[in-house]
Amino acid sequence: MNKKVAVLGAGSWGSVLANVLVENGHQVKLWSRDADQVAELNQKHTNQKYMPDFTYQSHLQATNDMAEAVEGASLVLIVIPTKGLRSVAHQLAAILAKIGAKPVVAHATKGLEQNSYKRPSEIIAEEIPTANRQAIVVLSGPSHAESVAIHDMTAVTAASEDLPSAELVQKLFSNHYFRVYTNNDVIGAEFGAALKNIISIGAGALQGLGYHDNARAALITRGLAEIRRLGVAFGANPMTFIGLSGVGDLVVTATSKNSRNWRAGYQLGQGKPLQDVIDQMGMVIEGVYTTKAAYELAQKRHVRMPITEAIYRVLYQGEDVKTAIRTLMNREVTSEVE
Template sequence: MENKIAVIGAGSWATALAVLLGNKGYCVNVWARDKLQVSDINTFRENRRYLPGVALPSSVTASVNIEEVLENSNLIVFGVPSHAFRETLKLSLPYISTEAAVVNTAKGIEEDGLYRLSEVFSQEAGKERLKQYVVLSGPSHAEEVGQYLPTTVVVASQELAMAEKVQEIFMTEMFRVYTNPDVIGVELGGSLKNIIALGTGIADGLGFGDNTKAALMTRGLAEITRLGIVMGANPLTFAGLAGVGDLIVTCTSMHSRNRRAGMEIGRGKSLEEAVASVKMVVEGIKTTRGAHKLAKKYRVEMPITAQTYAVLFEGLSPRTAVNNLMTRVKTHEVEEVALTKIEWMR
């Protein structure tokens, strides 16, 4: 049991983590729904669909039998999209030991109830099992982890011992892991940066430059922090790996699905056409809808999120959205973030 790890999902990030852990000597069982994908992985020792060119060590195998994958595993890594987390968790819970660490890598908000994924876990598993939950986030493209390029991430849990256990299991000379007790901040940072990446991608597609990108990233971080504060996050978390770190990599890299989708929208494609061109889940789309609702619920001003929402779902032209942002009423910079918590507490 000590050396067995289950990875639930067989996308690019789930596969990269399976490779990482397999190369450390752990026995890693990957679960996928698609029998053809499982057969392909086991036959060719590579996830040719989602992470081509990265060899799987012999200690990594795939299966469609979720009970078999989870049996006697002391660490379970969920690598499914955020919208599939609840359903997949329900399917998995009967086979997950109450002593196992449950590591969630999805970056999103459940749209219907506006729940963070730790809240989804608590609802399905029970509050008493929340001590098992660990969120892993930070600037980490699967393609680069699969190529053994230096990467740093953060893990957060309400139980420090559980976070440290996961830290120890994942750490390698090329994959550095930090711990953070702020589950709310780490989850929100990882989710909301995808909205800003869509926005910077749209700006890139319009042909704007580095100044525009820097402005969107910086002001995007400000509105992420504003919402995070009123939802109970530590504002310092957004200055770390799950905040500015993930924001930088997602807004600037061509590995970023959200940026690529935004670029296609900026070039004139419809939302559906942009998503089809990426050929993988673009988490920021659902997150934009969820964050737009959260901003209204908590009475937090999130202008970039609002304009991105209007472009994606209300037919607003990208150029008009940029003009709307540039011609907003004059305001201060630092004070508006610093006063958010004070105003919320009144």
């Protein structure tokens, strides 16, 4: 099954997912606004800013013309930071309307929009009319680009309310090292993908302060509990949070130096100011922005998220990390199942 696929976003994850599709025999056009990045990908088959020392498949074609990328594509996969998703979806909608195309639209974006608190699929649905798209699919799960690039065994979820569209994504991506499962819980998949970045910042901060395995395990477990609480409050299936886009994604993100959220937290734990961490990272730290959105959303819905609240105070109110941890540990004791 050879298909034409457009991938919008040539960061580490977008470019590696495009590479997987090329390895699977599909025709892929990878879109980026950056003309220099496009030239590097096409001429040298590298993407040094995002994937140093990795060589992409020579058949992977990059372009800075979105219309060229999308023309004839059965699937359009959007892989960009949340803050840029609405504008890219709006641009895509205009192109699809002009050429009369109606592809499946998938995304691998992990976050919540500031102020509106919209999930990525909600943003896409608002910007791209149903006349110009089929179903929306969420591709999510425990998967660092660096690991997928070297063919580390990886399992992820394609979530959609439309099973045939989820199965299309499953078939396009699945191979001997990259396995895709389907799920119909879009809400759960997107909340799990977004909120795990918050807990990852906390896990990095713990290690930066010198804490060990017990502390990390406690944070991950109780972090998952509050991720589930918020997701269920919006209609998610609680079972999703013990799957790949829930606990799976949380574990890999909260335990690996490949996670920029973990690295950001680690530097905060070592005492670096947040702005310095952001400036030095060179890439978007989704968890910083998701923390604000999730904190505000939890306040509006009266959902208890003490870890998220603590990380919010550190990031946005200047509270010392040690003080935040002490406050968390000294809260009134309660039942584990509450």
